[in-house]
Amino acid sequence: MSNDLMRKQSKNILNAINNFVSNTGLNDVKTTFDSKTGIASxxxxxxxxxxxxxxxxxxxxxxxxxxxxATNLGKEALISQIKALRKQGYKQQQIADMLKISQATVSKYLRK
Structure with a gap:
């Protein structure tokens, strides 16, 4: 993954996202943009x-x-990672998207 996400010709965050997606070779790409907070993923x-x-x-x-x-974390590693991400301030849906699991699974593991 490139640390140089913002190219000089990128005028705004949406251009940066489009450039990133077309240049990285990721599969099953999901993009989100919240114009109120200015956060894109x-x-x-x-x-x-x-x-x-x-x-x-x-x-x-x-x-x-x-x-x-890693896409195939074991259950204990997954629970540990979910709890660590939550402590860092991520919301349940953000954690679910990062780990490619459902938000319901994140919620269930946070209760353990």
Missing amino acids: VIGNKDGFQYTTTLTKHMNGVVQTTTQF
Whole structure:
């Protein structure tokens, strides 16, 4: 995954997402954009890993965060990862998208 997500010709966050998707070779890509918060996400998988790249628009630029997880985590590792992501402030649906599981599964494992 490239750390240089924003190319010079990218005028805004939506152009950056389109460039990223067309240049990375991810499969099963899901993109989201919340215009109210200025947060965009690109989620997909490649070579046995689930990748999530989040862009947060700020007044003078964009902050990029990238996560990578194995697609077949065991149950205990999955529960541990879900709880760690929740402690970092991610919402249940964001965690579900990152790990390619349902939001109901995230909710169930957070109660354990």
